[in-house]
Amino acid sequence: MSACTTSAHRMGTIALLLGLLASIVVLLPSADAEARRRRRRGAAARARIERAEHAREARARERTESRDADEDRPRARRSDETRVLVLPFEGTSADGVRAAVMASLGREGVAVVPDEEVTTAAGDLGVSVTDEEGRRLIAESVGARAYVEGRVGRRGAAWRASVTLRDLGGTDLASRTWALRRQASLVSLVRRTAGDTLAPGLASAPDPSLGRAGWPAADEDRAASRRRARASRDDNADDDASDRERTSRTSRRASTAPPLELSVGPRAFSRSLAYHDDLFGALRPYTVGPAISGAAAVDWFPGGHFTDGPASWVGVSLRAEQAVALTSQAEGGLEYPTSSTALSANVRLRIPIDRSDIGLVAGYGVHSYTIEDAAQGNPKPEIPSVDYRYIRLGGSGRLTLSRSMSALFSTSYLVVTSAGEITSEAYFPRGEASGLEIGVGITHRLVGDLEVQVVGEMRRYWYSFHPEPGDRWIAGGASDTYFQAGVQVAYRMGAGR
Numbered sequence: 001m002s003a004c005t006t007s008a009h010r011m012g013t014i015a016l017l018l019g020l021l022a023s024i025v026v027l028l029p030s031a032d033a034e035a036r037r038r039r040r041r042g043a044a045a046r047a048r049i050e051r052a053e054h055a056r057e058a059r060a061r062e063r064t065e066s067r068d069a070d071e072d073r074p075r076a077r078r079s080d081e082t083r084v085l086v087l088p089f090e091g092t093s094a095d096g097v098r099a100a101v102m103a104s105l106g107r108e109g110v111a112v113v114p115d116e117e118v119t120t121a122a123g124d125l126g127v128s129v130t131d132e133e134g135r136r137l138i139a140e141s142v143g144a145r146a147y148v149e150g151r152v153g154r155r156g157a158a159w160r161a162s163v164t165l166r167d168l169g170g171t172d173l174a175s176r177t178w179a180l181r182r183q184a185s186l187v188s189l190v191r192r193t194a195g196d197t198l199a200p201g202l203a204s205a206p207d208p209s210l211g212r213a214g215w216p217a218a219d220e221d222r223a224a225s226r227r228r229a230r231a232s233r234d235d236n237a238d239d240d241a242s243d244r245e246r247t248s249r250t251s252r253r254a255s256t257a258p259p260l261e262l263s264v265g266p267r268a269f270s271r272s273l274a275y276h277d278d279l280f281g282a283l284r285p286y287t288v289g290p291a292i293s294g295a296a297a298v299d300w301f302p303g304g305h306f307t308d309g310p311a312s313w314v315g316v317s318l319r320a321e322q323a324v325a326l327t328s329q330a331e332g333g334l335e336y337p338t339s340s341t342a343l344s345a346n347v348r349l350r351i352p353i354d355r356s357d358i359g360l361v362a363g364y365g366v367h368s369y370t371i372e373d374a375a376q377g378n379p380k381p382e383i384p385s386v387d388y389r390y391i392r393l394g395g396s397g398r399l400t401l402s403r404s405m406s407a408l409f410s411t412s413y414l415v416v417t418s419a420g421e422i423t424s425e426a427y428f429p430r431g432e433a434s435g436l437e438i439g440v441g442i443t444h445r446l447v448g449d450l451e452v453q454v455v456g457e458m459r460r461y462w463y464s465f466h467p468e469p470g471d472r473w474i475a476g477g478a479s480d481t482y483f484q485a486g487v488q489v490a491y492r493m494g495a496g497r
Contacts, residue, residue, distance in 0.1 A: 085144040091152035104195035145205040167205040174201030258492040259304025264296045265488025277476025293323045317346040342367040358397035387420030408441035428465040435461040456485040
């Protein structure tokens with residue numbers, strides 16, 4: 001007799017790793033650091049400023065003398081026109097927010113310097129708009145009283161846009177931060193409110209026609225300029241606090257997994273039962289597929305209806321599968337009624353990490369596959385039915401890939417306590433079994449709280465039969481493998497907010 005396989009119960013349980021979300025640290029430049037940077041500019045900065053003034057005066061004379069001849073030059077500006085340089089914004093999808101700021105300033109009567117004029121001035125001066133000193137020289141050259149800087153990015157589930165208006169000396173005149181979950185809504189809000197926030201700060205900006213004389217030079221004047229900038233920021237303090245609170249609420253909603261999830265849909269599955277170390281070659285393998293089944297699942301986290309804390313992490317999970325119109329066919333064409341059912345009840349620990357989650361699962365399940373006698377007294381072939389009863393230990397998770405797509409994964413070790421007819425006295429009374437289940441999936445949000453899920457799963461049981469001399473059937477072990485895949489619709493309460 002061939003050597004029996006080692007006991008399946010010697011396999012270890014699966015170790016699961018829990019990830020931690022690193023906190024995001026935001027560094028804000030201090031006023032002292034800004035002052036030190038201004039002092040370091042020194043004599044070199046003053047020399048460049050003088051060159052910029054001379055270049056601006058020369059271009060003004062050229063425009064006056066050859067306005068009709070040189071159409072590539074910008075037209076002469078009104079003496080009372082307030083001009084602002086809007087620099088390229090930093091961050092993801094920043095162009096839309098920058099265009100919204102420019103449009104909003106235009107509605108407030110502020111003239112935004114065209115990008116072509118900025119490019120021309122940068123070429124004449126030999127500087128770059130990305131350089132801090134260069135952007136100030138360009139602003140002076142084109143007659144701008146101030147310049148606007150901005151940054152757009154995503155923190156948690158919210159899009160954030162921060163905009164700052166500075167005079168040519170680098171002093172903050174006004175600033176504002178907006179935060180909303182949807183990028184399109186953020187752009188719309190900036191278009192409506194940026195001008196109201198930034199335009200009043202221009203009253204504190206020196207007149208560029210005065211050159212350096214227009215800058216606050218005395219300590220008292222600098223202090224007054226700083227007080228005006230603080231007053232401008234204080235005027236928007238309440239709005240900024242509301243934005244931060246709205247961002248906080250949005251992030252909490254995004255970091256809290258839905259308290260209730262329901263899913264249902266069809267699946268195609270296959271089964272393969274194969275023996276190994278069959279001493280006499282008398283055991284018949286069994287295969288079926290593809291066959292059709294229906295699957296449904298419920299995941300409920302009661303605490304999630306009331307809190308987003310640890311109380312919302314623990315819930316129950318129910319799973320059900322039932323084969324439809326399943327039969328087994330013998331070589332002669334005779335069909336035998338067949339049924340396949342899987343049920344499980346589990347306790348889940350689900351820990352939200354940003355918009356994803358990872359957790360543990362433990363529960364009890366039943367999986368049966370039964371072949372019955374055919375009609376007219378034809379007994380079923382000598383293929384044992386199975387009725388697995390098992391304890392599930394494993395983990396699962398959901399990884400958010402984008403605003404509308406996520407990946408699903410799960411793995412569980414199945415401690416089989418009984419296997420039904422195959423381990424009865426009729427077949428292998430000393431048999432032992434264990435199992436492993438692995439699942440993957442991809443989801444796409446349809447509308448609101450609904451999403452479509454494409455899922456796949458492999459469930460495998462393996463046996464050690466421990467036969468002895470005199471047994472009717474002699475085999476070392478067997479494997480019983482199920483593959484299934486399907487498409488299902490899922491409802492995730494609150495996920496569409």
